Amino acid sequence: MDFRLNEEQQMLQDTVARLVRGEYSFEKRLEFSATDLGFSADFWKQLSELGLTAVPFSEELGGFGGGGVEVQSLMTELGRGLCLEPYLQSVVLGGGLIGHAGSDSQKETWLAGIASGELKAAVGLQEPQSFYDLNNVETRAEKNGGGSGEAYVLNGRKAVVIGGHCADVIVVSARTSGDSRDAAGISLFALDPDTAGVERRTYPTIDGARGCDITLNGVKVGADALLGDEGSAGEVIEYQAGRAIAALCAEAVGVMEMANELTLEYLKQRKQFGVPIGKFQVLQHRMVDMMSELEQARSMAILSANVADIEQSDERRRVLAGAKNIVGRAGQFIAESGIQMHGGIGMTWEYNFAHYAKRLIGINHQLGDDDFHLERYASLLQAS
Amino acid sequence: MNMNYTAEEFAFRDEVRGFLDENLPADIAARVKGLRRLSREDHERWQKILCKQGWYATHWPEEYGGVKWTPVQKHIWDEESCRYGAPRSIPFGVNMVAPVIIKFGNEEQKQKYLPRILSGEDWWCQGYSEPGAGSDLASLKTRAVRDGDHYIVNGQKAWTTLGQHANMIFCLVRTNTEVKKQEGISFLLIDMNTPGIDVRPVITLDGEHEVNEVFFQDVKVPVENLVGEEDKGWTYAKYLLTYERTGLAGIGLSKAALSHLRGLASRRLKNGRPLIEDPSFSQRIARLEIDLTAAAISNLRIIAAVEGGGMPGAESSMLKVRGTEIRQSINDLARRAIGPYALPFVEEELDQGFNGEFLSDEDAAPLSAHYFNNRKLSIFGGSNEIQKNIVSKMILGL
Numbered sequence: 001m002d003f004r005l006n007e008e009q010q011m012l013q014d015t016v017a018r019l020v021r022g023e024y025s026f027e028k029r030l031e032f033s034a035t036d037l038g039f040s041a042d043f044w045k046q047l048s049e050l051g052l053t054a055v056p057f058s059e060e061l062g063g064f065g066g067g068g069v070e071v072q073s074l075m076t077e078l079g080r081g082l083c084l085e086p087y088l089q090s091v092v093l094g095g096g097l098i099g100h101a102g103s104d105s106q107k108e109t110w111l112a113g114i115a116s117g118e119l120k121a122a123v124g125l126q127e128p129q130s131f132y133d134l135n136n137v138e139t140r141a142e143k144n145g146g147g148s149g150e151a152y153v154l155n156g157r158k159a160v161v162i163g164g165h166c167a168d169v170i171v172v173s174a175r176t177s178g179d180s181r182d183a184a185g186i187s188l189f190a191l192d193p194d195t196a197g198v199e200r201r202t203y204p205t206i207d208g209a210r211g212c213d214i215t216l217n218g219v220k221v222g223a224d225a226l227l228g229d230e231g232s233a234g235e236v237i238e239y240q241a242g243r244a245i246a247a248l249c250a251e252a253v254g255v256m257e258m259a260n261e262l263t264l265e266y267l268k269q270r271k272q273f274g275v276p277i278g279k280f281q282v283l284q285h286r287m288v289d290m291m292s293e294l295e296q297a298r299s300m301a302i303l304s305a306n307v308a309d310i311e312q313s314d315e316r317r318r319v320l321a322g323a324k325n326i327v328g329r330a331g332q333f334i335a336e337s338g339i340q341m342h343g344g345i346g347m348t349w350e351y352n353f354a355h356y357a358k359r360l361i362g363i364n365h366q367l368g369d370d371d372f373h374l375e376r377y378a379s380l381l382q383a384s
Numbered sequence: 385m386n387m388n389y390t391a392e393e394f395a396f397r398d399e400v401r402g403f404l405d406e407n408l409p410a411d412i413a414a415r416v417k418g419l420r421r422l423s424r425e426d427h428e429r430w431q432k433i434l435c436k437q438g439w440y441a442t443h444w445p446e447e448y449g450g451v452k453w454t455p456v457q458k459h460i461w462d463e464e465s466c467r468y469g470a471p472r473s474i475p476f477g478v479n480m481v482a483p484v485i486i487k488f489g490n491e492e493q494k495q496k497y498l499p500r501i502l503s504g505e506d507w508w509c510q511g512y513s514e515p516g517a518g519s520d521l522a523s524l525k526t527r528a529v530r531d532g533d534h535y536i537v538n539g540q541k542a543w544t545t546l547g548q549h550a551n552m553i554f555c556l557v558r559t560n561t562e563v564k565k566q567e568g569i570s571f572l573l574i575d576m577n578t579p580g581i582d583v584r585p586v587i588t589l590d591g592e593h594e595v596n597e598v599f600f601q602d603v604k605v606p607v608e609n610l611v612g613e614e615d616k617g618w619t620y621a622k623y624l625l626t627y628e629r630t631g632l633a634g635i636g637l638s639k640a641a642l643s644h645l646r647g648l649a650s651r652r653l654k655n656g657r658p659l660i661e662d663p664s665f666s667q668r669i670a671r672l673e674i675d676l677t678a679a680a681i682s683n684l685r686i687i688a689a690v691e692g693g694g695m696p697g698a699e700s701s702m703l704k705v706r707g708t709e710i711r712q713s714i715n716d717l718a719r720r721a722i723g724p725y726a727l728p729f730v731e732e733e734l735d736q737g738f739n740g741e742f743l744s745d746e747d748a749a750p751l752s753a754h755y756f757n758n759r760k761l762s763i764f765g766g767s768n769e770i771q772k773n774i775v776s777k778m779i780l781g782l
Contacts (some may be wrong), residue, residue, distance in 0.1 A: 001386060001387060001388070001389065001456060001684060001687070001688045001691065002385065002386045002688055002692070003385060003387070003684075003685050003688050003689075004385065004692075005385060006385065009385065069385045264780055264782075267782060268781075268782070278780075278782040279782070281773070281776075284772065284773070284776040284780070284782050285769070285772045285776070287776065287780055287782065288702070288772040288775045288776050288780065289772075291702065291775065291779070291780070292702050292705065292706055292775075295682055295699075295702065296675070296678040296679065296682065296706070297678075298682075299677075299678045299679070299681035299682045299685065300674075300677070300678045300681070302385075302387075302681060302685075303387075303677070303678075303681050305385075306385070306387055319677075322673075322674035322677055322678070325671070325674050326674055326675070326678055374667050374670055374671055374674075375663075375667065377670040377673070377674060378663070378666040378667045378669070378670035379666075381646075381660070381666055381669060381670050381673065
């Protein structure tokens with residue numbers, strides 16, 4: 001048993017850490033966040049130039065077939081910097097879905113660009129009524145009578161597509177058969193957002209990123225947009241969402257590390273009643289609880305990174321649901337405790353802590369919150 | 385990053401399982417799994433079996449009859465023996481006083497006491513806490529005054545676990561009142577049969593006689609029973625506490641308890657369905673199982689670090705808090721699982737050899753008492769609040 005990163009993984013993590021430290025000061029992040037793009041095109045370019053956007057892809061695509069642990073090492077550092085770039089959406093999820101379901105020619109079309117960072121992908125898997133259930137799909141893809149260039153017509157709405165505002169390709173789920181909550185009958189389409197009938201309503205998110213809701217109004221796409229076999233995307237989506245959950249957990253660990261470091265520092269430096277407030281036992285114990293929550297989350301992030309790329313099983317499902325549950329709980333505890341212990345300054349926009357807190361809460365609303373995953377875990381408990 | 389055992393470790397696990405399959409007495413395992421009280425005889429029988437195998441003294445060097453296990457092997461033993469329902473060794477002799485004697489005792493003490501711990505001839509208990517010295521242990525007042533070749537001991541020790549069975553007690557005593565409180569403490573080994581010692585039972589909230597108070601009145605203790613140097617006892621005590629703290633998280637015990645809970649919740653009904661299918665109850669179990677999974681990985685991270693040559697530090701304190709909270713929550717759920725039958729307290733149903741008709745069933749009988757008994761987990765071995773103080777000081781630097 002050895003929980004240390006190997007040399008290459010450590011180098012990878014160090015590379016990202018250096019880059020984030022150099023390029024992603026808190027002040028710069030506020031500036032990036034305020035632009036229409038919502039992140040730094042320059043930082044994205046640097047990530048790609050260092051080969052970091054290619055990490056999980058094969059060597060032919062410029063990557064080195066990195067698995068869950070490599071993605072974890074990288075995401076934790078992006079988390080520490082509260083980085084806004086759509087790594088999760090484009091590389092992990094978009095690249096993951098296309099790589100998993102796509103044909104050779106589709107992979108050729110999209111993956112090299114995603115791996116090199118030239119193309120940005122986003123994913124539209126949620127809908128206004130779906131809550132966190134990715135099988136709850138009402139968007140319909142009807143077979144079109146027309147030529148192969150217009151094989152399907154898509155109608156429906158896709159909700160909270162993070163990074164969708166700037167994506168070159170959006171992978172959307174749509175129902176080709178079955179009822180709105182069936183696992184079967186879901187298909188995936190690689191959609192060019194400039195196609196007629198695609199309407200995006202763009203907005204900032206509470207944690208500083210950007211996303212959009214998408215209305216699909218008679219959107220005609222070719223047969224080459226269909227990823228994988230018609231109606232069989234349910235398992236692909238579940239599997240790739242699992243990889244993304246592991247990545248999100250790793251990001252959350254980075255955010256929590258920073259949140260705890262900032263809070264501890266504040267406890268040592270802020271004086272009241274003539275002493276640093278860290279001398280007060282009630283605050284010391286709360287700080288210890290924050291540490292302990294982080295370590296629980298870190299353990300689950302490690303475990304989930306180790307199952308992210310294994311064959312699907314109930315054990316993999318349990319680990320990922322358990323990890324997202326713990327990360328959701330720990331994140332909220334750290335966010336709330338940290339704001340509380342910072343007092344008034346923790347409530348302000350201009351001080352960095354609040355932005356860590358907002359990201360932690362934000363992560364809980366991506367791919368299922370702690371309640372959702374607890375329910376999920378409990379259902380797997382009954383099956384066992 | 386590698387979360388798996390090595391081939392050798394898997395082989396060791398098989399060896400452990402084979403040993404337990406063949407040697408763990410079924411009646412004892414049934415009592416452990418059924419949360420029944422173990423008798424002195426149960427403990428002694430199991431200790432003999434372990435000693436014969438050479439697996440009793442897992443913290444000792446081989447020259448004294450210990451077994452040279454790696455941290456991972458110890459972990460495997462812990463997991464498997466909990467899973468099989470083997471009794472935990474009573475730690476006071478083998479895991480507490482022995483490491484102190486080995487590290488700080490003289491040759492004579494080693495020759496005298498270590499074999500008697502292995503053979504079961506000596507049953508040790510711990511004389512640390514006092515009525516006025518709990519979390520603030522260093523303020524202890526039991527006094528030892530040098531008189532020729534003897535110390536004369538006067539005072540009172542509290543919460544002496546299984547002291548009613550013990551013939552030896554290791555004590556922290558005050559030998560110097562002129563210096564800082566930590567610097568006037570000595571570590572004495574005392575024969576419980578010495579005149580002037582009085583052991584009185586303290587019945588705990590579950591009706592159990594597990595702890596005692598021990599009174600010392602003009603007890604004559606030969607000076608050769610002093611371990612190490614006079615007034616240096618606090619150093620030895622702290623060394624002992626690091627042994628005590630390892631394993632206090634009780635991950636293996638929690639895993640066994642959780643599996644017991646799942647069985648229980650599968651057999652009890654709510655709304656005509658197994659309780660484990662009830663949405664709110666299954667979510668409570670799920671939450672605990674998730675917490676335990678994370679704590680188990682945290683435990684492995686510490687073990688792997690120790691295996692790699694590190695020392696377990698204040699991380700074990702954090703894990704003690706988490707681990708005991710989890711086990712108490714499992715006990716809480718087990719009690720909830722029997723609904724109104726958590727109320728009846730029919731003590732004889734817990735006795736060995738009870739063959740009457742159970743009021744509810746044998747599952748239910750011990751659950752409330754067990755829940756209350758395990759409230760001790762967050763108090764002993766350094767209360768959870770003290771553990772947080774340790775983390776705050778040692779890791780956070782507050």
